[in-house]
Amino acid sequence: MAQMTLYSMPSSGNSYKVRLLLSLQGKDYMHIPCEYGTEALTQAKATGKAPLDKFPVLHLPDGRILNESNAILWYLGAGTDWVPTDPFAQAQMLSWMFFEQNRHESVIAVRAALLCYPERAHLATPERLAALLEDGNVILKLMEDALVGRNWFCGASPTLADIALYGYTCTADTRGGYDMTGFPRITTWCARMASLPGYVTLDHLP
Ligand SMILES: N[C@@H](CCC(=O)N[C@@H](CS)C(=O)NCC(=O)O)C(=O)O
Structure with a gap:
């Protein structure tokens, strides 16, 4: 089954939030590290993988892309115990x-x-x-x-x-x-x- 791909910055707390939730949820995903000053970061931006030029960015298996750490948390948490129902x-x-x-x-x-x-x-x-x-x-x-x-x-x-x-x-x-x-x-x-x-x-x- 196709996996989600997370472009994330290893040293960044914004990216860490998403890595943490994915781990707490036990979800498999492909990780592309994009640290400051690396070719991976430059490439991700140049090829449209990070449409807002910032990380983290979550790529869904169907090609849809989500920016913003807290929006990604919301997407991953929807319908789970991580989001209250009330x-x-x-x-x-x-x-x-x-x-x-x-x-x-x-x-x-x-x-x-x-x-x-x-x-x-x-x-x-x-x-x-x-x-x-x-x-x-x-x-x-x-x-x-x-x-x-x-x-x-x-x-x-x-x-x-x-x-x-x-x-x-x-x-x-x-x-x-x-x-x-x-x-x-x-x-x-x-x-x-x-x-x-x-x-x-x-x-x-x-
Ligand atoms: N509000 C955004 C902030 C993302 C952000 O600023 N990411 C920084 C690292 S903390 C980044 O990707 N910087 C890369 C760059 O500016 O080249 C979020 O929460 O995802």
């Missing part, structure tokens, strides 16, 4: 996924990128890093407060919201330089995510 709970889940793209990724992932990718080093001024640290701590505090009395961001079991938020939170300390000791609930939630059957780390590639 419309309000679904909307709550989506609100966390929009929050992740609008407020979390644009700060926490950006700080990690400035610190980790040598080609961004010239943009990593002390002022910018300090501002991203301050803004990131506000975002992490919002997440920390949302976890009071609950194990998951939306409902009694993990949803796509947890996967979306986990993508860059799990390396906020190691790559982003955020001190997570002030966020014990997030730390426990990360451990809870890591204990799910089928869990893989960012650096695990299929």
Whole structure:
């Protein structure tokens, strides 16, 4: 049977979200790694495999193509336990996924990128890093407060919201330089995510 193909960037949290869900779901797929600075990335863009010039991109066996990590999560999660059935709970889940793209990724992932990718080093001024640290701590505090009395961001079991938020939170300390000791609930939630059957780390590639 034809397989799905995922074009994903090994070092990227956005791509990791999709690899993580596919692994948690036990789904087979072909993986094309497209890291910054590689020929594979250039080729994928040049041949229309990444129509929006960004990764991840999911190619379905029938030729249809999906961009945007959270849209891909939505597609893969539809009709499964990863998406609540109640419309309000679904909307709550989506609100966390929009929050992740609008407020979390644009700060926490950006700080990690400035610190980790040598080609961004010239943009990593002390002022910018300090501002991203301050803004990131506000975002992490919002997440920390949302976890009071609950194990998951939306409902009694993990949803796509947890996967979306986990993508860059799990390396906020190691790559982003955020001190997570002030966020014990997030730390426990990360451990809870890591204990799910089928869990893989960012650096695990299929
Ligand atoms: N909102 C998009 C963001 C995707 C994105 O920015 N991907 C970056 C890596 S994190 C990328 O592919 N960059 C390649 C490039 O700009 O050449 C998503 O969630 O999928």
